[in-house]
Amino acid sequence: MAGKKKKDTKTQHPMMIIAGILVVLVLGVLGIQVPSELQDFLGLDTTPVEQSLPSSNSNQNNASENPGPEELGQASFSDSEMKNSSKGWITYHKLDSLGRATGADALLTPDMVNTGTSANQSIRPPGFISGKEPYDHSRGHLIGRQLGGTGDDSRNLTTLYQTPVNAPYMTKYENQIRKAMDNGETIRYRVTPIYEGSDLLCQSIEMEAKGLSKNSDIDFYVRIINEK
Structure with missing residues (x-):
């Protein structure tokens, strides 16, 4: 019988995680992009969040009600x-x-x-x-x-x-x-x-x-x- 396949994920040591977070904070202050390897290590999701823009019809309520x-x-x-x-x-x-x-x-x-x-x-x-x-x-x-x-x-x-x-x-x-x-x-x-x-x-x-x-x-x- 074949043995169970080992998981690829690694368990991070708590001290290493804390150190990694400190590095991320320092890089953020300096405006430096966080390396992808460090993102993967810490399990960070850096996918940009889409901002909702004001609707072009946002002023519709201010439109004239005069029938002409x-x-x-x-x-x-x-x-x-x-x-x-x-x-x-x-x-x-x-x-x-x-x-x-x-x-x-x-x-x-x-x-x-x-x-x-x-x-x-x-x-x-x-x-x-x-x-x-x-x-x-x-x-x-x-x-x-x-x-x-x-x-x-x-x-x-x-x-x-x-x-x-x-x-x-x-x-x-x-x-x-x-x-x-x-x-x-x-x-x-x-x-x-x-x-x-x-x-x-x-x-x-x-x-x-x-x-x-x-x-x-x-x-x-x-x-x-x-x-x-």
């Missing part, structure tokens, strides 16, 4: 509201009892492009809180600066979330109007913030625009929810 512009069809101006005049004009509606802007109407002509002003930093529309984070509020023009709207009249400013409400959502439609004005068109325009009860920030903002030219591409009625 809701297009409601064509502008609702009456025939009398579409009446042309020799000059452009802007009418700002009066503030309500809480000091909130309530709307603005305009007849925008090509000569009004870029005649508006930036929002006056001394004006704080109801509900406005300074600082990009965490509020990201803006003094939102009803009639945009590039369309001739003033930033020095509180009747033309309401508190909006800068992103994505003021930009890019409102800017998208303002740019369409601006392009038509650059091409010589006259545009009837209305912007109305919609409030819920006594909330200082509007729940949404509605934009209506219609070109006076029969061939105009401008004819929209859109609602934008005022939330991040």
Whole structure:
């Protein structure tokens, strides 16, 4: 009968193990790789541990919950509201009892492009809180600066979330109007913030625009929810 095969493993003397561990510690301090023979002798597992990297989707919870512009069809101006005049004009509606802007109407002509002003930093529309984070509020023009709207009249400013409400959502439609004005068109325009009860920030903002030219591409009625 064949004898039992002897195991290849060797039993290490305790003192040798302790000495080996001390050598490993010293080499680690000096930044020297531990020889493979010593690793085998001490039974060390030096397989690199994979580090879990942050997921590229880790910021998904911070993504905007705003559903985006809701297009409601064509502008609702009456025939009398579409009446042309020799000059452009802007009418700002009066503030309500809480000091909130309530709307603005305009007849925008090509000569009004870029005649508006930036929002006056001394004006704080109801509900406005300074600082990009965490509020990201803006003094939102009803009639945009590039369309001739003033930033020095509180009747033309309401508190909006800068992103994505003021930009890019409102800017998208303002740019369409601006392009038509650059091409010589006259545009009837209305912007109305919609409030819920006594909330200082509007729940949404509605934009209506219609070109006076029969061939105009401008004819929209859109609602934008005022939330991040």
